Amino acid sequence: MLDPLCDQLDDYLCGWLSQDEAARFEAHLAACPDCQEESASQHQIDRWLADATAWAEPVPASLMLRIQRQALVVRRRRLVGWACAVAAAGAVVLTFGLWATQRSISGRGDRSPVAKSPMVSEVPPAPLLANAASKPPAAVLARVALADPSSAILVPVESRSPNVTVVWVYPTVNASREDDRYPPR
Secondary structure, three states: OOOHHHHHHHHHOOOOOOOOHHHHHHHHHHHHHHHHHHHHHHHHHHHHHHHHHHHOOOOOHHHHHHHHHHHHHHHHHHHHHHHHHHHHHHHHHHHHHHHHHEEEEEEOOOOOOOOOOOOEEEEOOOOOOOOOOOOOOOOOOOOEOOOHHHHHEEEEEHHHHHHOOOEEEEOOOOOOOOOOOOHHH
16 A cells, blocks of 8 residues: 555545546556455445444334433423522622622721820819828829710720720711712712
């Protein structure tokens, strides 16, 4: 099979050669023992395939109907599975969106300190006693005033020391103020 015409054996057997090419190949086939052997084995394979298909029986209609129904059930299950997966993903995205929105709304207040310069006035302490060890020092009262009283909530917290009062300052959200990050509705 060193002759270039040997490469046309499959085209000849399939009938893909033109009449002139087929005539040239038939002349080559008469003189080439390799092509003759290959052609004979291909004809034998074709006969076996023809005999095998002659014995094939058609598939019963009831079996075909069962196969089609089962394929439909599988497709429906797959579709329901995808629908559930998409719904679950949507629920996760919706939940995250609601959480993020709620979180951003709750943090809308002014982030600057509430009382930039509180005014503290002291009540003058009682006169100091000569013997400081016998009595604890007198309490110093302080009053905190905010520039805008509605801008914060002051919450006193108990402490272990009787002379110390801790006050937590919480900023309030003022609806009349416009925040640059969140335009009014």
